[in-house]
Amino acid sequence: MKAAVLVFPGSNREGDVAQAIELVTGRRPTMVWHGDGDFEKVDLIVVPGGFSYGDYLRCGAMAAQSPVMAEVKxxxxxxxxxxxxxxxxxxxxxxxxxxxxxxxxxxxKFVCADVHLKVETSQSLFTNRYQAGQVIKVPVAHAEGNYFADAETMKKLEDRGQIAFRYCSPEGAVDGPLGKGANPNGSSSNIAGVFNETKTVLGLMPHPENAVEPMFGGTDGKGLFEGMVEALS
Amino acid sequence: MKARVHVTLKNGVLDPQGKAIGHSLNRLGFPEVGDVRQGKYIELELAETDKAKAKARLEDMCKKLLANTVIENYSIELVG
Known part of the structure; x- marks a missing residue:
C-alpha cells in the first residue's frame, strides 16, 4: 500500500501517522507539502492532525482551500x-x-486523554479488522472536536450507516452525559468519526496512530492501519 | 470601498463561549444579561466601486471561506 501524508504549516502529527503506516506496511509514506497541487499516484491519502495555519478563522478553514486539498477533492x-x-x-x-x-x-477546555470508542461497522476498508460493536481505546487531543450537523444530516448519517466510531464507556455504553465521561467534547450522538456516502473517506477526532505500540498506551489503533493495508494492497 | 462582514452562529446551534461570557457577566454584577451569542466581525478593503458587484463577490467570499454555512450565518455591509 502506497500512502501520502499531507503536511500543512502547523501540522504536528504527520510524523506519528507516517510512523504508524511504516510500522504496518514496511514502507515510508510520501510526505506532500500543502502548496503542491499535484503529487504521485497513491492508494491512500492521509490528512494528519495538528494546528494547520494556526487554526486561524476556524480550525481547518484555511487548509481546506490550499492547492493540495483541491487535488485531494x-x-x-x-x-x-x-x-x-x-x-x-x-x-x-x-x-x-x-x-x-x-x-x-x-x-x-482542551481535552487530552484516552477515550473508548465503539466501532459502529466492520464493513469499510478502514474498519474491516474490527468487529461491529467492538470497544477500542485510543487517545484524543483537541479543543474543537464537538461534532455538529443539522437534524436532516444526522438522520442521513444514521440511516446510511455513515457513523464510524462513537465515544463510549469502557463497557461500550454510548448514553453517557454530554461533555462528561464517555463523551469528551459534547459531540452530537457521541460521534467520534464519520464516513462519506461511499465509505471511502473517513474522518475521526481520536488518534489511532498514537495507539500502535504496546510501550505507548496500547495497540488498539493498529487495526485501522492493518485493515487499510489488507483492503488496499 | 470598505466592507463589514458579521459572522454569527445560526439559531439552535449551541454557543458554549457565549454562555461562558453570559455567566461571567452575571457574576460581575450584570444580572440583566440573558442569552449571549458570540460572533466574528471582519473588515475588508475592496478594489471595487460597483456596489452590486462588490456584494456578489462578498457573498462568494462568505460561502467559500469567511463563514461555515453548516453552523454560521453572515451579513454584509458596504461602507463608502
Whole structure:
C-alpha cells in the first residue's frame, strides 16, 4: 500500500501517522507539502492532525482551500481513499469531503486523554479488522472536536450507516452525559468519526496512530492501519 | 470601498463561549444579561466601486471561506 501524508504549516502529527503506516506496511509514506497541487499516484491519502495555519478563522478553514486539498477533492471523487485525523477531520469537513462540522468542545477546555470508542461497522476498508460493536481505546487531543450537523444530516448519517466510531464507556455504553465521561467534547450522538456516502473517506477526532505500540498506551489503533493495508494492497 | 462582514452562529446551534461570557457577566454584577451569542466581525478593503458587484463577490467570499454555512450565518455591509 502506497500512502501520502499531507503536511500543512502547523501540522504536528504527520510524523506519528507516517510512523504508524511504516510500522504496518514496511514502507515510508510520501510526505506532500500543502502548496503542491499535484503529487504521485497513491492508494491512500492521509490528512494528519495538528494546528494547520494556526487554526486561524476556524480550525481547518484555511487548509481546506490550499492547492493540495483541491487535488485531494478530485482524487476522493475518483474513489481514492482519504483518512483525516483530528485537524485532518476538521480540514475535510471544511473542504466539504465529509458532512457536518467540528465545534468548540462544549466544556470549552482542551481535552487530552484516552477515550473508548465503539466501532459502529466492520464493513469499510478502514474498519474491516474490527468487529461491529467492538470497544477500542485510543487517545484524543483537541479543543474543537464537538461534532455538529443539522437534524436532516444526522438522520442521513444514521440511516446510511455513515457513523464510524462513537465515544463510549469502557463497557461500550454510548448514553453517557454530554461533555462528561464517555463523551469528551459534547459531540452530537457521541460521534467520534464519520464516513462519506461511499465509505471511502473517513474522518475521526481520536488518534489511532498514537495507539500502535504496546510501550505507548496500547495497540488498539493498529487495526485501522492493518485493515487499510489488507483492503488496499 | 470598505466592507463589514458579521459572522454569527445560526439559531439552535449551541454557543458554549457565549454562555461562558453570559455567566461571567452575571457574576460581575450584570444580572440583566440573558442569552449571549458570540460572533466574528471582519473588515475588508475592496478594489471595487460597483456596489452590486462588490456584494456578489462578498457573498462568494462568505460561502467559500469567511463563514461555515453548516453552523454560521453572515451579513454584509458596504461602507463608502
Amino acid at each position: 478530485k482524487r476522493a471523487a475518483q474513489g481514492v481513499p482519504v483518512l483525516g485525523i483530528c485537524n485532518g477531520f476538521q480540514i475535510m469537513t471544511e473542504a466539504g469531503l465529509l458532512p457536518g462540522t467540528l465545534m468548540r468542545n462544549s466544556h470549552l
